[in-house]
Amino acid sequence: MKIRSVDVYIIDLPTIRPHQLAMHTIVEQTIILARVMDEEGAEGWSEVATIGGASYGEGTPEAIKVNIDTYIAPLIIGKNPVHYDKIMHEVSLNVRGNNFAKAVVESAMVDLVARRRNIPAYELFGGQIHKSLPVAWTLASGDTNKDIEEAKESLHQKRHNIFKLKIGKGNPYKNVEHVLKIIEAVGDQARITVDVNQAWDETTATYCIEALQEGGVSMVEQPLPAWDNEGMSRLTDRFKVPIMADESLNSLQDSFQIAKHRAGNSFALKICKHGGMTQTKKVAAIAEGVGFGLYGGTMIESSLGTAICAQLYSTIPKFEFGTELFGPLLFKENITLNEIKYENFEIIIPDGPGFGMEIDMEKVKHFSRGL
Ligand code: MUC
Ligand code: MG
CATH class of the missing domain: 3.30.390.10 (Enolase-like, N-terminal domain)
Incomplete structure (x- = not known):
């Protein structure tokens, strides 16, 4: 061959x-x-x-x-x-x-x-531990009321009960209001996290995370720019709410530095960021070794890319924050003949041969x- x-x-x-x-x-x-x-x-x-x-x-x-x-x-x-x-x-x-x-x-x-x-490809990565994994949906329509409607519909369909809110655009204080309104509407039935995608400086982040933590947010992803590991360390030290490294965590070496300096206390895994499936398992091992929680991240892949992530994540023992492998649900079209299945708030790990997608x-x- x-x-x-x-x-x-x-x-x-x-x-x-x-x-x-x-x-x-x-x-x-x-x-x-x-x-x-x-x-x-x-x-x-x-x-x-x-x-x-x-x-x-x-x-x-x-x-x-x-x-x-x-x-x-x-x-x-x-x-x-x-x-x-x-x-x-x-x-x-x-x-x-x-x-x-x-x-x-x-x-x-x-x-x-x-x-x-x-x-199935997961056989090449030590075998499957999970047949399905919890899957978050990202509320990011740009409109609070639409996001609330989406969340309610999703809960009703038993699709998702973890919602990640994309914030960081526009006025940070309005961002916080937006999150608190969503928590008020669905917070008793769902876990709410936020992803700031590097948009805040440390002073803004300190003020806003205080309010988000108080309001019941259960994780804050990449509040500061990818370069600001020192700031991330101070935030991690200061708050109880978990601080997750995403854009600051690319290579295996990054994962070690973040763990060592506690520039965050949880990792968003993404196969693309880490340079492949093998490297991603190494990053997951650093998290396991240091006791950090893991999130099965996405770059919003379609069905094939989602199957790849799902299969690899199915070989990793623990995802404290679940996964966000919702990508196929955001697309109008599918480039595979078969589809990824979602059931009872979880993504079903596709079987093979290979990644199982045609x-x-x-x-x-x-x-x-x-x-
Ligand atoms: C990111 O930053 O995590 C993941 C979910 C989503 O809506 O955007 C991505 C990227
Ligand atoms: Mg992110």
């Missing part, structure tokens, strides 16, 4: 409603698909998602594609994908950073290997740039 080709597709998928984050409002989400094919024509597929071009982070869709095509693909063609960890180590010696690009390439090799063995080539062609 040797890799013959690597193809990368950039896909723009419309969302069911605008999704407002501190730095960008998503109406069309850009995902990147990678296909690796071996010499016998067997295929492995994978996905990573990006948010708002370069507004969320450095890994833009265009850079991911060009860096795979130019630098990573030539390093993996001719190799046996069974050795995906060794191959990714060799890639890391030649390609710095580019975690999203590395992640999508590694997962495609994992899918290929698992499919050829006719097993690509809909017609949809891929329809939504791909330049195809």
Whole structure:
């Protein structure tokens, strides 16, 4: 089994409603698909998602594609994908950073290997611990009343009872009011968390987290800019409410530094941020070793990317904060023939072979740039 080709597709998928984050409002989400094919024509597929071009982070869709095509693909063609960890180590010696690009390439090799063995991909990561995991929904319509309606409907359908509120855009005091109104409306039936996406400075964060903690918020994600680990340490020290590292936590080395300096006391895992499935398990091990709570994060992947995260997360013992693998529910369209299932406030972990998702080539062609 040797890799013959690597193809990368950039896909723009419309969302069911605008999704407002501190730095960008998503109406069309850009995902990147990678296909690796071996010499016998067997295929492995994978996905990573990006948010708002370069507004969320450095890994833009265009850079991911060009860096795979130019630098990573030539390093993996001719190799046996069974050795995906060794191959990714060799890639890391030649390609710095580019975690999203590395992640999508590694997962495609994992899918290929698992499919050829006719097993779910989680078998390659030590086996499944969870058959399903709790799944949060992000309230981010940009309108408090709409968010409350969405939350109530979601509770009624037994879809979600953890809600993450995207705040950080506009006046911070209004952000706090917005959160408190939502807690008043549904806080007795649901756990409410917030994600500030780096938008506050330390003084603002200190004032606002005080009020959020008082109001019953159960976790505050990345209140400060990714560079401000010292500020994150002071907030972690000061408040009882858990402070979660997201944008500040990329590499395995970041996870160690955050743990050492307690620049947060919980981690948002994301396979794309950490540069792949293998690296993500290492980050999870640092959390386990230091006693930090974990969140099964998302970059809002569609069905395939969500299946990849779900399968990997199913091999990790404990998610204190559950997961936020709601991505497929935010999209109008699906690029796989089958769908991710949600039941009783949980995401059902898809089975294999591979990640268990069948690509809909017609949809891929329809939504791909330049195809
Ligand atoms: C993030 O910052 O965590 C996750 C959920 C969501 O709505 O946006 C993402 C990104
Ligand atoms: Mg976040």
